[in-house]
Amino acid sequence: MNELTETLTTWLAEHGIPEWLIPFLVSILPLIELRGGIIAAKILGMELWKAIWVCMLGNILPIPIILLFIDKIFDFIKKHKIPLLAKFITYLEEKAMNKSSKMEKGEFWFLLLFVGIPLPGTGAWTGSLIAALRKIPLKKAVPAIFLGLCLASAIMCTLCYGFPELFVKMFG
Numbered sequence: 001m002n003e004l005t006e007t008l009t010t011w012l013a014e015h016g017i018p019e020w021l022i023p024f025l026v027s028i029l030p031l032i033e034l035r036g037g038i039i040a041a042k043i044l045g046m047e048l049w050k051a052i053w054v055c056m057l058g059n060i061l062p063i064p065i066i067l068l069f070i071d072k073i074f075d076f077i078k079k080h081k082i083p084l085l086a087k088f089i090t091y092l093e094e095k096a097m098n099k100s101s102k103m104e105k106g107e108f109w110f111l112l113l114f115v116g117i118p119l120p121g122t123g124a125w126t127g128s129l130i131a132a133l134r135k136i137p138l139k140k141a142v143p144a145i146f147l148g149l150c151l152a153s154a155i156m157c158t159l160c161y162g163f164p165e166l167f168v169k170m171f172g
Helices: 002-014 021-028 033-043 048-060 062-079 083-099 107-116 124-133 138-161 163-171
Strands: none
Touching: 002 021, 002 033, 021 033, 021 048, 033 048, 033 124, 033 138, 048 062, 048 138, 062 083, 062 124, 062 138, 083 124, 107 124, 107 138, 124 138
16 A cells, blocks of 8 residues: 555646645545555655644545445445446445444444554445444444544554654654
């Protein structure tokens, strides 16, 4: 993912996209999300706190759409039998449900950790998809996903910006 993020960041910068907008755009993309946005911000030399806000905003933006409308969008596509999209949706639904099969009682903690621990295939997009497909109430899903993004941000900032720099910025 680092190589993809670096390539995308460089390409966007070379095409005149403002520095603050690049991590935002990277963070809004599925699969790359906030994890890639923080990397992009570091590559661009963006100040830590600015990077956190820009990347969080970019990654939060799609969540309400996914939570509120994804099942309706999926149903429409399946109903109208749009071939490639219908197969892809079935794949996404199966993947999301497989990842969530062990979460019956600990939905909140599962979502928080699933979104928060930056591993391939996890993040706010997939966490929101799982919450929507499993019909987890919004009052439980939204805080879990938001706190997961905070955790992912803390982990990625520590990895990209380094613990000493974070310590100085917070307590210096």
